[in-house]
Amino acid sequence: MRWIVPLDEIKDEDLPRVGGKCIALFQLARRGFNVPAACCVPVTAYDHYIDGCGLRERILMELSRKDLKEMRWEEIWDASLRIRNLFLRGPAIGEVFPEIRAFLEDRFPETPVVVRSSSPEEDSRESSFAGIHESFVNVRGVDSIERHVKLVWASLWSDSAILYRQELHLDPALSAMAVIVQELIQGERSGVVFSRSPNRSHEGVLEAVYGLNQGLVDGVVQPDRWVFDRETLRVVSHSPAPRDHFLTVNPEGVRTAPAPPRMKRWPPLKKKEVCRLASLSLKSEKVFGMPQDMEWTIAMGRLWILQSRPITSIGGTDDRDKRRWYLSLKRSFENLKQLRNRIESELIPGMIADAVKLGDVNLEHLNDRQLCEEIFRRSDVEKKWAAVYWEEFIPFAHGMRLFGQVYNDVMRPDDPYEFVALLAGSSLESVRRNEMLEAMASMVRQDEGLRRKLTMGRHLDAGEAFLRLIDGFIGEFGDLSCPVTGAVQCDQGPEALVRMVLELAEGPSPSKRIPQRDVEQLEEAFLSRFPGERRREAVELLDLARASYRLRDDDNIHLGRIEARKLAAVSEANRRINRKGRLDVPPDLQERLAAFLAADGELSTLRSHGNGGVPGERLQLKPRQLVGQPAGPGICRGAARVIRETADLVRFKKGEVLVCDAVDPNMTFVVPLASGIVERRGGMLIHGAIIAREYGLPCVTGVPDVIRWVCTGDSLTVDGYLGIVTVGAAHSS
């Protein structure tokens, strides 16, 4: 068995072994196209590696914790990160395949290379995986090449790859990956040529940038764009780009650099060169018998073809192509920085302004018709922001993940989520709120008189210092009796808050969290791996990851406020309907509103449905052991407190296990009382998981329908090491 094959020894029938990208390169080379020197680590090596290390089953077990279709994107992220860590921590390629190492030492001892994926599934006529799997540009030295081969293998299991393969109904168990190691051509100008435009079949499209092609492919550098006529090769149009920066090589890897004036002034290609590339793309189309998307670069005046793949039937601008969204989950650092800027300066202020504007309307002053219109208006605003949430905020969450990958690459920790400790911090509003609560509880612990007064409901006699704290807390965070989001209509006084403080004071001060000193040491250990200029980049990346974490929390709160505005209008309508039977509006509006309220009503019925026990003929079903994912290490046993409405929170007793659909940032004031956390929403980087880690609580997330299966009072054992929740005492079955 050969574990590495030079390009010129590949045969036509090798497609299942070397993948689509590799076979295309071989065919181009055979027909005289100028392609860089390359070799292929075939699919058989991947299979041999994962079987030999026991990775195959571990990967599939990661993906079968629950039905893949039921996994949220965050859970798929997590599974994918754990799988990536399995590859990183697996044996070195050279240990398993001495032949590969010897070959690379001979061919690419110091030559910079590109390490590219070439999966047999990708780049076929039916499916394009363009951009879904990883490619690494400017990799130097055999150790580094070997490590990057493993990272390309791991990218077979990236979140976007898993989701996209699911979309195409491809069986994960049959997925495999070949890898191309290709000499890096350090082009001064690069681009992509589409032999046929997705929109106009008689035209082709050419895109070009200064510097390396990866800048264009990753969307970091905007390209100049030419449309050409396929018959005459004549340029039909040219759309210039700003050309303010370009991608170039670092000692290892790549970076963007500001463009010098000559680049800004002149497009990267002359008309003659556009014609030549157009002609080459048509030639490549003839070779493969279908329209091609061909990547090229020009170095020292010489044109190189880097890869060519078919333009797929579902590619281009087709709305059915979900690949664009999956790709949006995988962002570069530069791209995330731009996104951060837009979110911080434009989107979040926009959401706040919309919430304020909606809140300015006094619903009681509206007549029925106006109220109806206001409901639809609020619903439209909510939909608009929900779309922004998917399009912009969720992809920005990749900032945390990108940091996690870099952290794991350099630190190779036992726990792939060790990096989370660096994201959490006192800047979180919810943590600050808990510290204020603890300050009050601490006063009660030290003052028996105060405790007695509060227990007897005499909080007005609690003394100036305590009342100041209470007022300050309510001013900032409300009185804890309000709905989680919105918090506009409840004003019930401080009773709920006082009850919570008394409950907190029952136990010792929570020994909270990861000590700041440990976090600082961890941060320094991470940053010290980046010498010189690279340290600044690592600091920037950490800062971005922290912003990504904070903003992910904030966007939930802001979106929640807008949702609360809509719900306030809906409940005003419901109130009027209950009072007088119907709203006084024209029939068409009546009908539209009825449909709207029915949809909303169905939602609340689903959510409020409680007990897991169901009537059956003679069979009664109840959970014994529920599997989620381990999101906070530790083990605890306690009574469940299932949170279905706000009132459940203020009934929380010390030592109970917080069981909920999704931990909202506004809900976490009960966390210092909890012995563990269980939630339906899955993920390691969601709020519940991070707050649990901060307080050192066992946490299991992603337990399907947990608030339906578990009832308040059920005895639970939460195993945060394995992600298992056991219902009932150990001897009960």
Add this chain to the structure above:
Amino acid sequence: MVIGKQKAVFINEMRDLLEHQRLAVLSTHDQGVPHASLVAFCAGEDLTWIAFATLRSTRKYSNLKAEPRAALLIDSRTNRESDFRTARALTAKGCVEEAGEGDLLRIIPLYLSKHPQLEDFVKSPSCALMVMRVESYDLVERFQNVMEVCVTP
């Protein structure tokens, strides 16, 4: 009703195991000394009983006479690595007694339709048809997911 749907899914999975698996592991004990044995079984349509045949001279028979409480394990293992994520296991717990006349008439045809090769065995005077009245099941899938199903009498 999500839970209702899930109940149907679980019950179908249980029925599938009980219909398609031929052998179960029977667990009994004799004054604290444990014993496990393979038995060929069939199950009632309503999942409230499971029957198996054994010789009266066996240890399992004498154990059950002394202590009718027992467990049966039925699973879909294939002795492959993938079992860890794909195999299901069903543990039935209840009391086992020898089938009476009525049960014999009802159960033996069912038993033989599943295990026709055991006709001589099951009709031998030395063989007893035993019936477990199931009190509860534990269904394990995806390695660690466990649901308990109680059978009301």
